[in-house]
Amino acid sequence: MKVLIVGGGGREHALTWKINQSPYINELFVAPGNAGISKIAKTVDIDAEDIRCLASFAERNSIDLTIVGPEIPLANGIVDSFSKRGLNVFGPSQKAAKIESSKVFSKEFMYKFHIPTASFLVFSDAEEAIHFLEEKDFPIVIKTDGLAGGKGSVVAHNIDEARDAVVHMMIERTWGDAGKRVIIEEFLEGVEASVLAITDGENLIPFQPSQDYKRALDGNEGSNTGGMGAIAPHPKIDEQLLNEIVNNILKPTVDGLRYMGTPFKGILYAGIMLTKNGPKVLEFNCRFGDPETQVIFPIMKSDLLELILYALEGRILEADIEWNNKKAVCVVIASGGYPKRYRKGYTIEGLNNLDKAIKDKALIFHAGTARRGNAIITNGGRVLNVVGLGNTYKLATENSYATVNRIDFEKVFYRSDIASEYV
């Protein structure tokens, strides 16, 4: 098969690495890809959000299947456009993708279908939102309705932080129209989990649950980011709890979306808080997680492409996912200033022959990287993902940080406490 993967981050490098192992693959293209992806697939210089150009490329090159990584093209209807042109594509339609692209839609959907989540209110007026917050206890959570690259949720600890969040979102419009409406919701306490499943719109199979480290700094301090590290399997989720999450959260979501006439085909990702009153949804995403994907695929034995083909044919229950016994710990290496302002173009040292040196112990998935002559340079906020593997969380973590220590560039920064609570 000829496959096109859309995207160019760490998630797409992990996807490319995994899909490339499938016996069905004849040719693999990635648009736009990055410096790491270009070593294992053909990169195509088309932006992940340029739906029309991507579809023309797929037509011209007789692509058999397109797999979409990021949320923005999904939210903008890439699946609808490709399908209209008779192109085979894996992911949810624009309407089904609303489960991620509108938090107001997602919260109202959860309320309607009795899916456990934090209690909430929707505001479209900044003054009203601030007035409401003045009467409330803290912490409290404020979220933009629309997409904000994982940075549109603020846990406010006092009225000043809460007011600032509303001003940024609704008045200054830091996230554009995403901040036209906000959700204010109850703060949930517990351990977070990312539970992803592959679904054909009717049935689903869950992947191994994982844990994402969203805050920028050690000790879960600092602002929310797209994710600074991840581990899988999730140490706190056993088979019974996973079944509970599947039956009370994932299945009712797939059923609800089908009932509403917008069946969801693709990867459904539930961001969950494991509270003392059971698992509750923080958010849904309509795609693979980043960096969760980087820890899920290295422990998955099954052929991902085959799973996707089953899902596309509406036969996901005939598929089976097998896992190895390894633990995976991902440390994200970022560029100083991320998730706010950072510079690009720093030369990355230490990558030469590193893959061979760390064989079987760790994997490197590139995120924001590019080539400049023979050098590899930083080209984004999250630059590299180092995934340590081992039979225990301790070994996987040691393998990850031993590799991280071999890599350097100006203003390099990463969290030093990923998985530390489990080793």
Ligand code: AMP
């Ligand atoms: P979201 O964009 O909704 O996934 O939120 C991003 C992050 O903010 C989550 O991963 C949590 O760490 C935190 N968060 C979001 N909602 C809540 C909540 N209701 N209670 C506590 N923390 C939350």
Ligand code: GLY
């Ligand atoms: N790691 C969070 C996300 O993919 O949205």
